[in-house]
Amino acid sequence: MSGHSNWPEWIYVTVVIALMAWVGAEAWEAERLVEHVPEDAKTIIVTGQQWFWTFEHEDGTKEIGELHVEVGKAYKFEVVSKDVNHSFNIHDYVVLMDAIPGRVNTVWFAPDKVGEHDIQCREYCGLIHYNMRGKLYVEEPSH
Amino acid sequence: MTLELQKPRPIWQIMFSTHHTDVGLLYLISSLTFLFLGGSLALAIRAELFLPGSQIIADSMTFNRIFTVHGTTLIFLFIIPFASAVGNYYVPIMVRYKDMAYPKLNAIAFWMIPPAGVLIWLGFADFTWYATPPYSIISAPGPAADMWIFGLKILGISSVLGALNFVVTILKCKHPDMSIGQIPLLAWSFLSSSLIIIVAIPTFAAALLMLLTDRLGVSGFFNPAMGGDPIAYAHLFWFTFHPEVYVLVIPAIGMMYEIIPRFSRKPIYSYNSGIFAFVMLSLVGFSSWAHHMYATGMSFTEKTVFMVGTLAAVPASAMHVFNFVATMWNARIRFSTPMMWAVGGIALFFSAGAGGVVNSAMPLDFTTHDTYWVVGHFHLFVMGTIAFGSLGFLYYMFPYVTGRLYNETLGKIHFILAFIGTVLVFFTQHILGLYGMPRRIYDYPPIPEWIAMNQIASIGAMIIGTSMVIFLANMIYSAGKGKLADTDDPFGLGGKYYYPFEAKNPSH
Ligand code: HEM
Ligand SMILES: [Cu+2]
Ligand SMILES: [Cu+2]
Numbered sequence: 331m332s333g334h335s336n337w338p339e340w341i342y343v344t345v346v347i348a349l350m351a352w353v354g355a356e357a358w359e360a361e362r363l364v365e366h367v368p369e370d371a372k373t374i375i376v377t378g379q380q381w382f383w384t385f386e387h388e389d390g391t392k393e394i395g396e397l398h399v400e401v402g403k404a405y406k407f408e409v410v411s412k413d414v415n416h417s418f419n420i421h422d423y424v425v426l427m428d429a430i431p432g433r434v435n436t437v438w439f440a441p442d443k444v445g446e447h448d449i450q451c452r453e454y455c456g457l458i459h460y461n462m463r464g465k466l467y468v469e470e471p472s473h
Numbered sequence: 474m475t476l477e478l479q480k481p482r483p484i485w486q487i488m489f490s491t492h493h494t495d496v497g498l499l500y501l502i503s504s505l506t507f508l509f510l511g512g513s514l515a516l517a518i519r520a521e522l523f524l525p526g527s528q529i530i531a532d533s534m535t536f537n538r539i540f541t542v543h544g545t546t547l548i549f550l551f552i553i554p555f556a557s558a559v560g561n562y563y564v565p566i567m568v569r570y571k572d573m574a575y576p577k578l579n580a581i582a583f584w585m586i587p588p589a590g591v592l593i594w595l596g597f598a599d600f601t602w603y604a605t606p607p608y609s610i611i612s613a614p615g616p617a618a619d620m621w622i623f624g625l626k627i628l629g630i631s632s633v634l635g636a637l638n639f640v641v642t643i644l645k646c647k648h649p650d651m652s653i654g655q656i657p658l659l660a661w662s663f664l665s666s667s668l669i670i671i672v673a674i675p676t677f678a679a680a681l682l683m684l685l686t687d688r689l690g691v692s693g694f695f696n697p698a699m700g701g702d703p704i705a706y707a708h709l710f711w712f713t714f715h716p717e718v719y720v721l722v723i724p725a726i727g728m729m730y731e732i733i734p735r736f737s738r739k740p741i742y743s744y745n746s747g748i749f750a751f752v753m754l755s756l757v758g759f760s761s762w763a764h765h766m767y768a769t770g771m772s773f774t775e776k777t778v779f780m781v782g783t784l785a786a787v788p789a790s791a792m793h794v795f796n797f798v799a800t801m802w803n804a805r806i807r808f809s810t811p812m813m814w815a816v817g818g819i820a821l822f823f824s825a826g827a828g829g830v831v832n833s834a835m836p837l838d839f840t841t842h843d844t845y846w847v848v849g850h851f852h853l854f855v856m857g858t859i860a861f862g863s864l865g866f867l868y869y870m871f872p873y874v875t876g877r878l879y880n881e882t883l884g885k886i887h888f889i890l891a892f893i894g895t896v897l898v899f900f901t902q903h904i905l906g907l908y909g910m911p912r913r914i915y916d917y918p919p920i921p922e923w924i925a926m927n928q929i930a931s932i933g934a935m936i937i938g939t940s941m942v943i944f945l946a947n948m949i950y951s952a953g954k955g956k957l958a959d960t961d962d963p964f965g966l967g968g969k970y971y972y973p974f975e976a977k978n979p980s981h
Contacts, residue, residue, distance in 0.1 A: 338799070342795050424836075425839075431697040431698075435769070452842070460914035463918070
């Protein structure tokens with residue numbers, strides 16, 4: 331409609347832009363913090379392949395389908411794939427990183443409670459994608 | 474306004490015609506056929522996921538093929554051709570030209586769709602609607618995968634031909650008395666979405682060829698074993714398909730621009746803001762593609778850039794919502810069936826966008842990415858907004874196309890059931906995503922929350938299915954036996970004034 335003043339729409343658009351700027355700024359700040367890997371994080375190499383996960387600790391020990399870590403320590407995952415794309419996911423700790431052949435992607439976490447959590451694949455990888463699952467065991471430090 | 478009220482003609486006269494309303498009718502029939510075919514696959518998926526364990530689908534391979542063909546069918550063989558149907562009927566009339574600019578090309582673009590559909594359905598590929606390598610190169614069984622690739626290739630060409638035709642019709646064939654600032658917003662929506670198609674599709678067309686030669690083993694663009702990079706494909710794919718989501722949604726918004734002022738019996742609140750928002754979406758839509766790739770290992774800077782690009786498109790979407798609400802404000806609204814669909818569609822559009830903002834905020838996306846949340850997010854668009862806008866528009870066109878009225882009560886029942894079903898399925902899927910259920914899985918562990926949410930979603934899907942049966946019966950019965958419509962005012966809005974674009978096509 332021509333000729334009428336459109337101030338309600340201007341106010342509305344300004345509010346939406348401000349809201350988006352706020353969401354963006356908060357997200358930027360949060361992501362900056364989560365991406366900072368602690369110095370003392372131990373490295374675990376996570377290998378995805380059709381259709382299971384293998385974990386290799388710093389001392390060379392390997393686990394298949396199960397991952398044992400100690401509470402209160404920081405771990406850095408180096409996620410790789412032997413065949414197609416997968417996505418390494420511990421939903422309870424918001425750990426998510428694609429395993430892509432030819433690349434090493436890193437993500438870290440520091441479990442704060444003893445317990446058991448599901449590990450799963452979140453990127454479609456074929457026949458048994460639905461059951462490419464594992465278990466995370468967060469345990470008291472051994473001596 | 475009369476779209477096509479001729480004496481009934483034998484079907485082959487329509488099939489071999491190049492007249493815009495005939496081609497429109499062909500688009501309409503084929504897109505609705507694929508809506509029902511693709512929809513049946515959705516019901517199979519929901520039935521399978523009703524409980525953990527195998528229900529009605531024998532194995533995961535079949536399940537994977539079903540969701541792949543479901544998505545491919547509804548996006549490429551229902552949504553896009555449905556928009557072309559509406560464009561064919563309306564765009565020439567709205568710019569006051571006798572036909573599309575290139576009628577033969579128009580018919581050719583349509584006739585590419587059935588063979589593509591046949592390839593996709595006979596092949597029944599399993600590599601999801603984005604055919605990601607290296608799975609699609611080294612793991613996906615042929616010939617299904619190859620047939621899918623050829624099918625999509627054909628559909629891409631058809632889209633580009635159709636888009637060129639709309640652009641030329643609008644820009645070159647519009648009546649000299651009309652300026653571009655006078656054509657209805659529905660025509661503007663086709664101009665915007667066609668321009669996006671022309672810019673966006675060639676990238677995917679190239680990626681498809683590279684995928685094919687990779688599968689044949691003669692190249693290794695995306696195959697790490699041959700030095701290629703799967704992430705390159707992801708960029709090419711999403712460079713086409715993020716803009717493509719606006720190709721899907723913009724015509725549906727255009728249809729709402731046609732319905733809402735009419736049934737509010739008021740002019741649109743702001744025509745200029747509608748145009749501005751379309752143009753903004755078409756431009757900014759190109760700055761956000763990698764928001765689909767936050768978890769592929771992108772750097773912090775890359776993620777930030779694409780987050781900003783994504784959030785930048787939100788105000789333009791929000792402007793459409795504002796325009797609709799402001800038009801309905803204080804209006805004498807008549808809630809006939811088309812209006813109910815349009816208003817329901819706007820409500821769902823708004824919720825879908827809100828969920829999209831969550832996906833865009835990079836740390837939050839690690840919770841939602843590749844879970845059922847994302848499935849819920851984009852279905853609130855493709856079903857809640859686009860299918861709702863399209864179905865509403867179909868009811869709106871019905872009297873003009875057939876000369877008869879559909880059954881209003883059944884139309885309303887269809888809407889109410891579909892709305893309830895949509896909320897049950899897709900809001901629930903957002904929650905399911907927060908509980909961590911990955912998408913594209915044939916079976917799931919018996920986690921009580923997952924089971925409960927899946928069951929609600931499956932019941933919702935059955936409600937939508939029921940509503941679609943009612944719809945089909947209503948359309949078929951009313952097309953032949955419905956009450957005769959007064960084509961000057963089929964919805965009883967009280968006068969020609971409310972049909973501003975009835976300007977008779979000079980050559981009709
Ligand atoms: C307010 C506007 C929107 C925002 C902020 C937004 C944001 C996003 C984001 C960030 C994702 C990636 C989620 C992930 O995979 O983790 C996504 C996925 C998706 N969006 Fe949107 N979106 C918006 C509008 C739309 C529209 C209008 C459509 C369709 C018509 C759409 C269709 C899709 C589809 C199909 C996917 C997922 C594709 C797939 O992974 O299969 N979105 N959206
Ligand atoms: Cu997987
Ligand atoms: Cu996108």
